[in-house]
Amino acid sequence: MSDTLIEVRELRKHFPIRRGVLQRVTGHVRAVDGVGFRVGKGETLGVVGESGCGKSTMGRSILRLIEPTSGTVEFQGKNILNLSKADMQLMRRQMQIVFQDPYASLNPRFTVAKTLMEPMIVHKLHDKATRMSRVKSLLERVGLDPDYAERFPHEFSGGQRQRIGIARALTLNPKLLILDEPVAALDVSVQSQVLNLLKDLQDEFALTYLFIAHDLSVVRHISDRVLVLYLGRMAELADTDSIFSDPLHPYTKALLSAVPIPDPDVRRERIILKGDLPSPANPPKGCPFHTRCPVAAQICREQVPEWREAKQGHFVACHLA
Numbered sequence: 001m002s003d004t005l006i007e008v009r010e011l012r013k014h015f016p017i018r019r020g021v022l023q024r025v026t027g028h029v030r031a032v033d034g035v036g037f038r039v040g041k042g043e044t045l046g047v048v049g050e051s052g053c054g055k056s057t058m059g060r061s062i063l064r065l066i067e068p069t070s071g072t073v074e075f076q077g078k079n080i081l082n083l084s085k086a087d088m089q090l091m092r093r094q095m096q097i098v099f100q101d102p103y104a105s106l107n108p109r110f111t112v113a114k115t116l117m118e119p120m121i122v123h124k125l126h127d128k129a130t131r132m133s134r135v136k137s138l139l140e141r142v143g144l145d146p147d148y149a150e151r152f153p154h155e156f157s158g159g160q161r162q163r164i165g166i167a168r169a170l171t172l173n174p175k176l177l178i179l180d181e182p183v184a185a186l187d188v189s190v191q192s193q194v195l196n197l198l199k200d201l202q203d204e205f206a207l208t209y210l211f212i213a214h215d216l217s218v219v220r221h222i223s224d225r226v227l228v229l230y231l232g233r234m235a236e237l238a239d240t241d242s243i244f245s246d247p248l249h250p251y252t253k254a255l256l257s258a259v260p261i262p263d264p265d266v267r268r269e270r271i272i273l274k275g276d277l278p279s280p281a282n283p284p285k286g287c288p289f290h291t292r293c294p295v296a297a298q299i300c301r302e303q304v305p306e307w308r309e310a311k312q313g314h315f316v317a318c319h320l321a
């Protein structure tokens, strides 16, 4: 196992629900509710789960773009949740995020050059000429013509805009990238090009990835290990091959059943989950998945399943797995 770059422990983000004229707190949305894992240097951890299960909140909490409620996030052995604003600002150079929607995350009034230079200006890095030459080499590196530097976001296609978003995340030479559904908004044909680009960049710049997606097929070819989230909690964690060949959690099995198989001779029964994702403001007692689990038993309604290592390096939270 490689050296740990980042280790998250017992991370929680509960959003207060406020009601009435007095805006009293009447409850909490438990968007992230006790998540912990490590990611090794140069590794890619895929994070999957359906929409609303807390993936973005987790990614943002790790970077302190929103303040977590509790837990620790150790980056190179240091708990960054204790850092002062100034120290956190310095730390941000090392950890960057790429958002799902490249159009919403790029300022429409900024040229590409200005967008890419801004992080260097904020962090007072390099002189003007060096910044511009970095912009051009980054554009080239993500597969865009350096002469596009003076253009605006609307002049690009979705795939090109996401390349700009990736270039912006790389301007400060980070070690960790949190990729929050970076290809979900792109056409299928463009998705694989951007995934290939991310793979190449990872090798070239020795990057560590936390790769968030809502379905398993996207993370398959880029992840070393996969973490499955359900209602802000961890359902399963294992290396990618084990997740695909030997899924243990009924939720993972359901997600997997939706992934198309290229071989027409192999068939897989599609598991349709009943009902919607329960509200994280009022999660089910016992196993959070029991209201939709096809094999739920009595114990599942009463006791929270423990997070345990079912096989070497293969973790699951399920009474029956």
Ligand SMILES: Nc1ncnc2c1ncn2[C@@H]1O[C@H](COP(=O)(O)OP(=O)(O)O)[C@@H](O)[C@H]1O
Pocket (backbone or CB within 6 Å): 015, 029, 030, 031, 049, 050, 051, 052, 053, 054, 055, 056, 057, 058, 280
């Ligand atoms: N700022 C917020 N205030 C209240 N609830 C929020 C906020 N942001 C997200 N949530 C809720 O937290 C849950 C997880 O959301 P999110 O992290 O966006 O999930 P995902 O990225 O997996 O789709 C959802 O129920 C969402 O409505």
Ligand code: SF4
Pocket (backbone or CB within 6 Å): 249, 250, 251, 287, 288, 289, 290, 291, 293, 294, 295, 296, 297, 300, 305, 317, 318, 319, 320, 321
């Ligand atoms: S603990 Fe029970 S309800 Fe939860 S996933 Fe396992 S079998 Fe299903």
Ligand SMILES: [Mg+2]
Pocket (backbone or CB within 6 Å): 055, 056, 057, 180
């Ligand atoms: Mg999200």
